[in-house]
Amino acid sequence: MTTENTALLLVDIQNDFCEGGSLAVEGASNILPVVNRMISEAEQGRLLIIASRDWHTVDHCSFQDRGGPWPPHCIQDTRGAAFHPDMALPDTAVRVSKGTGFDTDAYSAFDGTQLESFLRRHDITTLRIAGLALDVCVRATVLDALKHGFQVELVSDGCRAVDQQKAPEVLDELRAAGATIS
Numbered sequence: 001m002t003t004e005n006t007a008l009l010l011v012d013i014q015n016d017f018c019e020g021g022s023l024a025v026e027g028a029s030n031i032l033p034v035v036n037r038m039i040s041e042a043e044q045g046r047l048l049i050i051a052s053r054d055w056h057t058v059d060h061c062s063f064q065d066r067g068g069p070w071p072p073h074c075i076q077d078t079r080g081a082a083f084h085p086d087m088a089l090p091d092t093a094v095r096v097s098k099g100t101g102f103d104t105d106a107y108s109a110f111d112g113t114q115l116e117s118f119l120r121r122h123d124i125t126t127l128r129i130a131g132l133a134l135d136v137c138v139r140a141t142v143l144d145a146l147k148h149g150f151q152v153e154l155v156s157d158g159c160r161a162v163d164q165q166k167a168p169e170v171l172d173e174l175r176a177a178g179a180t181i182s
Contacts, residue, residue, distance in 0.1 A: 007048040011131025016080035052109035055097035107140035130158025
């Protein structure tokens with residue numbers, strides 16, 4: 001599926017979602033060899049590489065103390081919000097920050113980021129996607145990408161779910177929505 005109109009989109013591979021983080025996804029660091037291989041392949045093919053990140057304010061609406069479902073995580077300019085240090089993200093990668101407002105949550109990399117228009121300006125038609133967490137932000141990103149008319153290849157070995165038991169169900173949902181699962 002790799003063509004010059006393909007971009008690699010890595011979703012929220014941040015310290016707070018990995019082992020030791022405030023909202024750690026079990027086995028998250030196991031995706032890093034797959035993700036780093038994908039980055040290397042994208043660099044060799046001179047493909048656009050995009051990395052989304054949660055970039056929350058200190059008092060974000062998704063946090064439990066504000067009535068949200070999650071503990072504080074990925075607070076702007078903290079170690080937890082940083083991309084995982086073992087991810088070989090090149091300096092040339094485009095960083096997309098989401099969930100930046102106090103009172104607006106964002107799960108998809110497309111939520112309030114103008115990512116769709118950026119991809120269109122660069123003639124991107126296909127996205128290869130991997131990241132964290134499969135059943136939350138990756139799911140939302142894939143569904144939005146499909147809704148916006150992009151072809152999607154989801155690399156399942158490059159994802160982990162908050163609830164690993166729901167992973168097969170999520171993959172089935174995304175396949176049924178039109179994503180290719182590899």
